[in-house]
Amino acid sequence: MTNSTNLDEIRIKSLFKEALIEVIEENQELVSSILIESLEDIGLSRAIQEGEQSKAVSRDEIFKVLTGE
Numbered sequence: 001m002t003n004s005t006n007l008d009e010i011r012i013k014s015l016f017k018e019a020l021i022e023v024i025e026e027n028q029e030l031v032s033s034i035l036i037e038s039l040e041d042i043g044l045s046r047a048i049q050e051g052e053q054s055k056a057v058s059r060d061e062i063f064k065v066l067t068g069e
Contacts, residue, residue: 024031
């Protein structure tokens with residue numbers, strides 16, 4: 001019985017992998033978009049964390065940098 005169970009698990013894993021590969025191949029644009037958004041979210045999260053650890057600056061200082069003054 002244990003051998004049969006192991007074979008069933010192996011077959012299920014194999015079928016799941018095949019299905020996942022098929023979905024990725026058929027939806028490359030969607031997968032690409034999801035990955036890009038995830039990387040942007042990670043970057044934003046890291047920027048926020050860095051900002052929380054840096055010293056505060058005034059609104060005027062920010063606008064000076066943005067306007068090139």
